[in-house]
Amino acid sequence: MSAEPFDVVVIGSGAAGGTAAYALTRRGARVCLLEAGRDYDPSAETPMFARNADAPLRGASTPDKFFGYYDATVGGGWDVPGEPYSAAPGTEFRWWRARMLGGRTNHWGRVTLRYAAHDFKAASIDGLGADWPFDYREFSPWYDRAERLIGVIGRNDGLDDAPDSPPGILQPPPVPRSHERLIVAAGRKLGRPVVANRAAVLTRPIDGRAACIYATPCLRGCSIRANFQSTTVLLPAARATGRLHTLTGAMASEIALDREGRATGVHYVDTATGAHRFVAARAVMLGASAMESVRLLLNSGGSRFPGGIGADSGALGRYVMDSVGSNLWAQFPQMENLPPFNDDGIWFPHVYIPWWGLAEQRAGRLDFPRGYHIELYGGRMEPAADTFDLLDEVAPGRYGKSLKQAARRYYGSFVRLSQRGEPVALARNRVEIDPRGSDRFGIPTLRFDVRWSEHELKQTAHAQKSMAEFIVAAGGRVLGDPRQDPARAILSPGRVIHEVGGARAGSSPKESVTNSYGRVWAVPNLYVIDGAVFPSSAHKNPTLTIVGFAWRASEHLAEHLGRA
């Protein structure tokens, strides 16, 4: 297939771009997908059953592979060689990227939570930030579709902060693992919910995809297609239509505009040769991941849109967010010296602690405006380079036979509780083009200026205290100090890898970059479809909402292309 102009050029092949490729080709559009990274084939490349014993450094984290040797991240990490970014003095921002077909969906954490009605309208409730330009009722059909397509386990628990899905969508979740049962019991004691996690993993086969076999780490990807990756779910279906043309090693550098200010296509760099190329299309969709999409907008527009496409709104590059994160480790005496048994499960949490404080917050009894949930990691996982990182805390100074006894005794008894919270969107938290920076292709790079406010710090103090309460109620001991200064406990912005915002959607071109469909106000055939459009970022991990938004935007565009 060739024949330019394409109906649509989609930039990026992850959750957002993959969804657009899927939805648009289904609707008959001819799509050219530009992906900066290399081609990637999960059916041939996934080291499903590989063991740490066979990996360099036994799979330990390195700057080359931060999440371990077998992690399905190609060409990326906290830095991408030749593609730098910077942070304003006195600030830190960590930006995780991948350079591969499917982007970060090949190795993401698969936690798949819906926003609730109040999450779309938080500003109306507490006066901070901006509402989404649609409400839950309007958006929930897209959640339904997205959940059906990607496959999600979970239960409908009727909670105020975690909406139920319509019957027949969620797949049965696996029973909790050992350490998770301790937390479930603690929840009963404390009167707080601990419920089945929602994760993009199949426990029943659908669409020719197998069910999970409970045996291999999801972060490596899944060659039997039991979890959700763009490369196993979205792109094969798009390809099967015969209407998808994929260009890998194609780094978009600028959106081309004609004299009327309409998008005509995309300039890109062939990453193998450095050659500058152009692909023409009737419409362009930006799904390069939130910060990359903002960077493309900032780097486009020429003299027609000084400061970038959408800059006239005053919102471009602003209201950048990440989930609020902090950790607290626990050690559980009940988990010591357990007999051998298989506790692998789906490799991601089987249960989580949803936000229970909504009513209290509404009643003004909490000193922070937005909620958080708690995820659980650890327990009896495959022994790895970090298994005994905390051994010294509970059994200091050992060597010899007593060290071996300690290793046997404490193995699997460490559990990490992780806060995942909603930040408040602030105009001062921004990205801009670094006046001194460009990448190896000569494309100007980003400088981050993002700082936590009182809201996030107070939330973190509360979360640290709550996590300690859970640990104690579960009979564990707290490792670390939950009462420490929250400024020390809180992870730097970007570290949770839920970076969103920078080109928010809204109902007026005066304060937002796109309309409710991600359509750029100033350029009607240009859409932003990834996390860049988030006006606020609920504590719920963003990817399900990105998929729903990208799908809705793609249907909107398909209508306009007149090929419905």
Place this chain on the structure above:
Amino acid sequence: MHDRREVIARLLRVLAAGALLPALPAPLGAAAERADPQDAAEAGALGYGRDPNLLAPSVPWPLLLDAKLRPTVARLADLMLPADERSPSASALGVPEFIDEWISAPYPQQAEDRRLILDGLRQLDLAAGGSFATVDESAAVALLDQLCEPGGCRDPLAARFVACFRRICLIGYYTTPAGVAELGYVGYQPAAHFEGPPPQVLRRLGV
């Protein structure tokens, strides 16, 4: 053969003086005269990169531990994790070779560990008046007792050395199939259902 009491006395003296690990970068005595392998690593050995073959893993960097230090590493590793009624010693599971792989790796954490480990090992040999590998058991144990005891070394670098060495030993030991089995990890077993923990475990958990 050294006189045992003399060796213990010297080791402990070195510890008490807080001089087991002198300030970097100038290593003491004989250690200084050899070309330092850490320079070789910094001079351009490469890691496995951002896109290694995950189906055929291999270690691309050259190993740096010199022949003289190998017995010292093996001795100390076996003191850390000796054979017992349940499982073999560190050296029987290839831990010394793993330590070599680890400290030779061209990554920041490993480079930091390398300096600490190589200097520490050389100081041990110096204090032992030759090779720590030949020090008799009671002297070695006396040393380890003091080195491992929290707050037992006045020299903070000595404490870091021993903690670092122990950490690498634990990784090298418990990620091997024998180490994994000893910990009782059972996994990577494809199944149609996840059964969850067995009843006797649930009883132990009290849930």
